[in-house]
Amino acid sequence: MTSNNSKNSFVGCEFTLYPMSDNFVDIILSALDEVDTSTVWMETDDVSTCIRGKMVHVYDITQAIFLHAAKTGKHVAMSGTFGVGCPCDTTDDVFLSEEDEPKNISKIKEINQKAGCKFALYPMGEKDYIEKIQEQVNLSKHRGVEVSPTHYATRLDGDVKDIFKTLHESFDQVQQAVSHVTMTFTISANSPSNQ
Amino acid sequence: MTSNNSKNSFVGCEFTLYPMSDNFVDIILSALDEVDTSTVWMETDDVSTCIRGKMVHVYDITQAIFLHAAKTGKHVAMSGTFGVGCPCDTTDDVFLSEEDEPKNISKIKEINQKAGCKFALYPMGEKDYIEKIQEQVNLSKHRGVEVSPTHYATRLDGDVKDIFKTLHESFDQVQQAVSHVTMTFTISANSPSNQ
Ligand SMILES: [Ca+2]
Numbered sequence: 001m002t003s004n005n006s007k008n009s010f011v012g013c014e015f016t017l018y019p020m021s022d023n024f025v026d027i028i029l030s031a032l033d034e035v036d037t038s039t040v041w042m043e044t045d046d047v048s049t050c051i052r053g054k055m056v057h058v059y060d061i062t063q064a065i066f067l068h069a070a071k072t073g074k075h076v077a078m079s080g081t082f083g084v085g086c087p088c089d090t091t092d093d094v095f096l097s098e099e100d101e102p103k104n105i106s107k108i109k110e111i112n113q114k115a116g117c118k119f120a121l122y123p124m125g126e127k128d129y130i131e132k133i134q135e136q137v138n139l140s141k142h143r144g145v146e147v148s149p150t151h152y153a154t155r156l157d158g159d160v161k162d163i164f165k166t167l168h169e170s171f172d173q174v175q176q177a178v179s180h181v182t183m184t185f186t187i188s189a190n191s192p193s194n195q
Numbered sequence: 196m197t198s199n200n201s202k203n204s205f206v207g208c209e210f211t212l213y214p215m216s217d218n219f220v221d222i223i224l225s226a227l228d229e230v231d232t233s234t235v236w237m238e239t240d241d242v243s244t245c246i247r248g249k250m251v252h253v254y255d256i257t258q259a260i261f262l263h264a265a266k267t268g269k270h271v272a273m274s275g276t277f278g279v280g281c282p283c284d285t286t287d288d289v290f291l292s293e294e295d296e297p298k299n300i301s302k303i304k305e306i307n308q309k310a311g312c313k314f315a316l317y318p319m320g321e322k323d324y325i326e327k328i329q330e331q332v333n334l335s336k337h338r339g340v341e342v343s344p345t346h347y348a349t350r351l352d353g354d355v356k357d358i359f360k361t362l363h364e365s366f367d368q369v370q371q372a373v374s375h376v377t378m379t380f381t382i383s384a385n386s387p388s389n390q
Binding site for chain 1: 207208209211213214215216217218219220240241242243245247270272274276278281282283284288311312313315317319320321322324325345346347348350377379381382383386387388389
């Protein structure tokens with residue numbers, strides 16, 4: 001069984017971007033156009049987009065797509081699931097880039113964007129899963145975001161880059177201990193009820 | 196520990212409705228206005244809405260909200276997580292209606308709406324979770340929907356009412372065997388890329 005720290009392990013994200021605008025097609029296409037997605041395998045259908053590759057690129061790309069859409073000022077949300085190590089998974093539809101440096105940081109460095117996010121970690125097949133979830137919720141209080149509980153998730157408030165850093169670190173730490181992990185997230189920017 | 200079949204057990208759903216329209220506020224408010232949500236506890240913030248109560252009502256209400264929004268003909272999506280039996284959960288913020296009959300069926304009976312949906316089941320703290328997931332994927336092939344695999348979920352295509360029936364039955368059957376279960380879903384109607 002491939003260790004999660006090996007060169008061959010990979011992460012995926014199945015996500016959808018929701019611009020609350022009549023112009024949603026253009027907003028989605030423009031955001032994708034601004035983002036370098038060459039470091040992952042990618043496929044889109046009418047329901048969602050799936051990307052698979054090295055963890056660093058999967059988080060880099062989802063963050064960049066969200067930020068480029070949110071910078072339009074429109075109310076934009078994104079929702080998805082990150083996954084690693086499902087026993088049913090295959091090595092089909094994956095691209096493991098030679099590169100280890102995320103490619104989209106320089107273009108989003110100047111974008112300051114506040115957002116609200118709800119995320120939930122699912123360490124699968126694991127007796128002590130509650131402990132592992134709780135550990136990341138507690139650690140997130142030191143990741144530059146405000147942390148509060150909701151009934152089925154944990155809420156994070158702050159800058160989008162700190163939110164994605166929190167998602168990335170939580171996921172990374174749990175998958176070092178548990179081979180099959182998924183993490184769901186919903187992030188919302190420029191909501192008329194949160195200005 | 197309360198059995199899941201007891202009068203006191205309850206289910207929740209944290210979900211967001213995404214109308215891809217400049218008019219999204221009106222579409223959301225109109226859909227909510229059409230739906231009888233008196234059978235559950237409900238709270239909304241800028242990121243999502245949470246409802247908690249009897250399973251029958253939680254599925255009835257999420258289905259009705261989605262259908263009333265989708266009938267506008269706009270591209271509408273909904274994404275969320277159903278949950279039951281989390282060890283951390285409390286009995287706060289729950290309403291257990293005396294009623295057992297769903298209240299929104301008559302108004303949506305005539306709405307025929309095709310959609311695409313991706314869902315994933317998470318039976319928590321359970322060694323044989325893959326088996327339980329696979330069982331529901333197989334049973335779904337006989338629930339009036341087309342079933343196909345995706346990397347991090349299972350795809351269902353068909354009428355919205357058959358899709359929600361599939362989500363409801365899958366969730367119900369797994370929670371009878373596993374006390375803590377969550378299920379994520381994303382459903383999309385009237386997408387320009389799926390007409
Ligand atoms: Ca591009």
